[in-house]
Amino acid sequence: xxxxxxxGGTPIGRRLLLGTLGLGALGVAAAPTLQRGLExxxxxxxxxxxxxxxxxxxxxxxxxxxxxxxxxxxxxxNDYRLxxxxxxxxxxxxxxxxxxxxxxxxxxxxxxxxxxWRVPDTPFEGVRLSQLLDAAGVRxxxxxVRFTCFDGAYSESLTLSQARRDDVLVALRMQxxxxxxxxxxxxxxxxxxxxxxxxxxxxxxxxxTSDVRPGYWEKRGYDVDAWVGRSNGRDDEVT
Ligand SMILES: Nc1nc2c(c(=O)[nH]1)N[C@H]1C(S)=C(S)[C@@H](COP(=O)(O)O)O[C@H]1N2
Ligand SMILES: [Mo]
Numbered sequence: 005x006x007x008x009x010x011x012g013g014t015p016i017g018r019r020l021l022l023g024t025l026g027l028g029a030l031g032v033a034a035a036p037t038l039q040r041g042l043e044x045x046x047x048x049x050x051x052x053x054x055x056x057x058x059x060x061x062x063x064x065x066x067x068x069x070x071x072x073x074x075x076x077x078x079x080x081x082n083d084y085r086l087x088x089x090x091x092x093x094x095x096x097x098x099x100x101x102x103x104x105x106x107x108x109x110x111x112x113x114x115x116x117x118x119x120x121w122r123v124p125d126t127p128f129e130g131v132r133l134s135q136l137l138d139a140a141g142v143r144x145x146x147x148x149v150r151f152t153c154f155d156g157a158y159s160e161s162l163t164l165s166q167a168r169r170d171d172v173l174v175a176l177r178m179q180x181x182x183x184x185x186x187x188x189x190x191x192x193x194x195x196x197x198x199x200x201x202x203x204x205x206x207x208x209x210x211x212x213t214s215d216v217r218p219g220y221w222e223k224r225g226y227d228v229d230a231w232v233g234r235s236n237g238r239d240d241e242v243t
Contacts (some may be wrong), residue, residue: 008070008119008221060090065179066123067115069186072220076155076185076206084190086174090150090212095143100176100190106131109173111196116232118199122240128194130175132166136210150218151193152209160193160204160219161228164212172195174207195235197243198230 034159081100089095109127109137116122142164149167151160166172175194176183183189188205195202201221222228227235 008117020045030139032065066121067187068117068121071155071158071205073155079154079206080183080190086191086208086210088140090134090209090215091143091146092137092212093143094139096136098136098175103131103152103176103191106135108176109170110177111171111173111194112195113171114241115200116243118201118226118230118236118238126178127180128173128175128178128196130173130191130194131212132170133172133174133193134170136174137164137167137212140212142212145214146212148213149213150209150213150217151204151207151219152211153204153206154208155206158204158206158220159217160197160200160202161216161222163216166195166229169197174210175183175203178181197231197232199226199232200232201226 041142075078086103088097088099108129109132110127112125112127114122114124115126133149145203147164149164151162153159169192173194173196175192176190178184178187178192179193183192183195188203188207193202193204193207201219204219217230218228229235233239233240
């Protein structure tokens with residue numbers, strides 16, 4: 005199990021699962037070790053780097069790969085499904101093609117992880133969550149949305165009014181490419197105004213519930229209302 009360090013804290017006990025993300029031209033065998041060293045260096049230094057030079061190091065274009073499970077199945081064209089159920093009139097299952105056929109929204113905002121790293125101006129593109137909620141017919145008894153993932157472990161939550169915001173997407177593309185497996189492809193949640201832990205990777209389930217059910221990291225101490233700059237004891241600039 006990989007774990008995120010505490011918000012604003014040191015990277016203790018972090019065992020990142022690095023895959024091939026961001027290794028670029030650095031070969032294969034030696035690269036994970038190198039990347040791990042770089043990670044722990046950046047974990048301590050990036051927050052306080054007055055020069056901004058740590059942002060230029062080859063750590064995956066500024067992104068770090070996180071997964072709470074040691075492996076995640078790959079899903080694609082034929083076997084990916086997204087289910088919307090719970091307190092809805094019309095439970096629905098979408099294929100990738102069906103999601104692609106819906107109107108797509110593109111947004112370019114900064115990404116901010118609660119551990120401190122930030123990636124400027126990152127394009128995300130996908131279907132507005134509000135559109136999927138409207139199509140499913142949310143019942144008046146619903147007050148929140150629970151998100152589950154095909155890694156079998158991660159989960160997230162939003163209140164219904166947060167979920168209906170225009171800047172919350174069921175994202176199919178990131179950085180103007182189809183979402184890679186490492187970044188949570190083929191489909192991840194994207195919650196633009198909140199810390200990146202809200203943006204659940206490998207999204208497979210959207211369930212309407214009466215009340216918020218705290219997600220994976222929220223059960224482990226992260227704020228459920230994860231507004232960038234006004235939660236988790238941090239004061240980052242809004243995204
Ligand atoms: N399924 C799943 N989604 C997840 C996570 C995870 O471990 N599993 N980590 C979250 C956290 S804390 C961050 S910062 C981002 C990291 O996204 P990236 O791997 O694309 O950089 O994914 C979020 N979504
Ligand atoms: Mo994060």
